[in-house]
Amino acid sequence: MARDIHHNQPRPIHSQETRSTVPSILKPLSIGAVTIGFPVVQAALSGYSDGPMRIVARRLGASYTLAEVMIDRFVLDLKARHRTRRHLLVTDEEHPVGGQLMGSEPADFGPAAQKLVSAGFDVIDINFGCPVKSTAGACRGGFHLSQPDVALEIVSRTRAAVPDHIPVTLKMRRGVDDSTESRDRFFQILDGAFERGVSAITVHGRTVEQKYVGPSNWDFLREVKQHAGSKTILGSGDLFTAQACLDMFQITGVDGVSVARGAIGNPWIFSQVKALAAGLPLPEPDLFEQRQVMELQFGLCVQVSDVPQALTTMRMFGMKFAQLHPQHSEVRNAFAAAQSVEGWHGVLDRWYR
Numbered sequence: 001m002a003r004d005i006h007h008n009q010p011r012p013i014h015s016q017e018t019r020s021t022v023p024s025i026l027k028p029l030s031i032g033a034v035t036i037g038f039p040v041v042q043a044a045l046s047g048y049s050d051g052p053m054r055i056v057a058r059r060l061g062a063s064y065t066l067a068e069v070m071i072d073r074f075v076l077d078l079k080a081r082h083r084t085r086r087h088l089l090v091t092d093e094e095h096p097v098g099g100q101l102m103g104s105e106p107a108d109f110g111p112a113a114q115k116l117v118s119a120g121f122d123v124i125d126i127n128f129g130c131p132v133k134s135t136a137g138a139c140r141g142g143f144h145l146s147q148p149d150v151a152l153e154i155v156s157r158t159r160a161a162v163p164d165h166i167p168v169t170l171k172m173r174r175g176v177d178d179s180t181e182s183r184d185r186f187f188q189i190l191d192g193a194f195e196r197g198v199s200a201i202t203v204h205g206r207t208v209e210q211k212y213v214g215p216s217n218w219d220f221l222r223e224v225k226q227h228a229g230s231k232t233i234l235g236s237g238d239l240f241t242a243q244a245c246l247d248m249f250q251i252t253g254v255d256g257v258s259v260a261r262g263a264i265g266n267p268w269i270f271s272q273v274k275a276l277a278a279g280l281p282l283p284e285p286d287l288f289e290q291r292q293v294m295e296l297q298f299g300l301c302v303q304v305s306d307v308p309q310a311l312t313t314m315r316m317f318g319m320k321f322a323q324l325h326p327q328h329s330e331v332r333n334a335f336a337a338a339q340s341v342e343g344w345h346g347v348l349d350r351w352y353r
């Protein structure tokens with residue numbers, strides 16, 4: 001099915017189209033025993049979806065968020081030290097929240113998953129999507145898609161290790177590459193994972209080889225949903241606007257959509273989908289609201305780490321929030337140049353008065 005594939009970069013909010021029709025296909029989402037509700041969730045985003053980003057997303061309308069991927073061995077080695085404790089920090093207002101694991105050895109997944117459950121994560125998600133090769137050359141993330149036996153062993157071990165009421169889910173790319181073998185392995189893993197008790201699978205419609213080049217294949221997502229029948233499938237890829245989220249539901253029939261790059265610096269996307277789905281005008285945050293949310297996120301960052309780390313994180317986020325500003329390139333450059341907390345707040349004073 002044809003669609004505009006050129007929106008593969010975040011677009012400013014004010015350039016969004018609105019649509020008056022209300023799709024009747026948005027049904028409340030559940031992941032196993034965990035009730036999610038509105039079926040638009042925030043994806044796991046390495047380097048971004050830390051506690052503060054997740055809290056901001058939840059306060060602004062995301063029904064579920066995922067922490068950034070953690071390597072299983074890293075989780076097992078984590079101590080309650082100040083610098084690293086934030087990785088296992090789950091606050092009351094975040095529930096339901098998912099913790100995501102990636103690794104190479106099936107035996108490491110069970111103990112790491114148990115540690116995430118003890119930390120308070122409500123769902124354990126297994127990453128079969130990351131296209132970054134391990135420095136040690138070990139097979140992990142998306143590269144497990146080339147070895148269904150190992151992938152399914154990981155699923156079995158994880159499912160067996162965590163309590164029954166904690167759902168185990170998967171994140172998969174649509175294959176390692178475009179070959180028929182890769183496609184067959186994808187469906188072998190998908191079917192095998194559901195047979196082993198996985199509650200939902202999020203599919204990113206790009207291959208591992210593709211990384212982030214070219215469009216996410218939504219036709220494939222439609223095929224996966226048709227194949228999976230009543231099993232829960234979430235779609236991922238190219239969700240940069242509220243309209244794109246609704247389009248994915250309509251085009252693919254998935255049960256939920258997972259907003260990734262489209263939520264970095266635009267946590268309003270969740271309430272925008274809600275409004276659009278209800279036939280209401282698109283809420284657009286004014287500069288004052290943007291400033292309030294950035295200040296909130298900065299404060300949350302300081303609480304979970306320290307001021308230098310918060311500054312590094314919020315410099316990066318500021319550059320992403322700048323995409324909503326009418327003078328986005330100047331504001332982006334100003335955030336990039338902020339070398340101190342005063343400098344960072346100075347950007348707000350100058351551009352977000």
Ligand SMILES: Cc1cc2nc3c(=O)[nH]c(=O)nc-3n(C[C@H](O)[C@H](O)[C@H](O)COP(=O)(O)O)c2cc1C
Pocket residue numbers: 043044045046047067068069100127129130171204216236237238239240259260261262
């Ligand atoms: C910076 C960045 C970090 C990501 N980190 C993760 C991650 O930790 N776990 C994961 O499953 N996917 C991760 N992804 C993939 C996204 O969740 C999503 O599947 C992908 O970006 C496609 O969606 P999009 O085109 O709407 O951004 C990451 C993507 C980006 C761009």
